Amino acid sequence: MKKKTLLLTLILPFFIGCKETPQAEKEVEKKIPVTLTTIDTTAIVSYTDLNATATYLVKNVIKANATGYLNSVNVATNDFVSKGAVLFSIKTRESKVLGNTVNNIDPSLHFGEALKVRANTTGYVTSVNVQQGDYVQDGDALVTINDVKSFAIVLSLPYELKKYIAIGNQLEVLLPDNSSIKASVQKFMPTVDATSQTQNVVLKINAKQNIPENLIVKVRIHKSSNTKTISLPKAAVLTDETETDFWIMELINESTAIKIPIKKGIETLDRVEIVSPILTHDDKILLTGNYGVEDTIQVKVIAK
Incomplete structure (x- = not known):
């Protein structure tokens, strides 16, 4: 009986040791492989x-200056016109009916001449609302001109x-x-x-x-460029789904990294300004292996 007890005493630690060895290996395997980066203080421009x-900004509407018939239309959509150019001529009903009669009595009156409508600005014609022969009233919109100035x-x-x-x-x-x-x-x-x-x-x-x-x-x-900017590569800066909170993972000893909330500033294609907290060149920040991890993780640095 004593021999059996002695044998068990000798064998039991062996089995315990065998059982603990895979567990220790498992703990080592849990360490996440990561690479590190440090801050950059060169100026960044965003x-x-x-x-x-x-x-x-200014669209001028040229209007009829009399009531009558359009005797001529000298403009079309998309034309470029200069200020003072004759765009239309209007013959009033009275001049059309009485023009020849009055002029036969006194030719110096020129009663039958059409009234001219001129451009009041220089620019491009965007729309013409009438055509030759139309009857228009005083104040009717005839054409719209974009003021080139x-x-x-x-x-x-x-x-x-x-x-x-x-x-x-x-x-x-x-x-x-x-x-x-x-x-x-x-x-x-x-x-x-x-x-x-x-x-x-x-x-x-x-x-x-x-x-x-x-x-x-x-x-x-x-955006402003600051010669004292503290920045990190974009891959080192993490955020939530709504992009309202931002953080980095900082190595605090040889195998432990923790979550550090940050406030970011301007961004470029590959870098992010860190406004707070104030980081130094001694801070070791995770560059890879930092995505989707807990607030505190065990890591294994594979490159520096």
């Missing part, structure tokens, strides 16, 4: 491209970005054909759209450009 529309790029600017531009700033306008032009900020409209919270900004093109109305272009807004 920009955003916003849609804008080419348009004429009022051509502008209208940018719908999100109000939170207003701090990045000011009156007189030169902005880059990107056209759909991959060319670009410069435009200056002329004025801010006095209202903000209640739904989108955007404010229209009028940009004037610095040189003559053959840009059609209603063309959708992009305006590049450069």
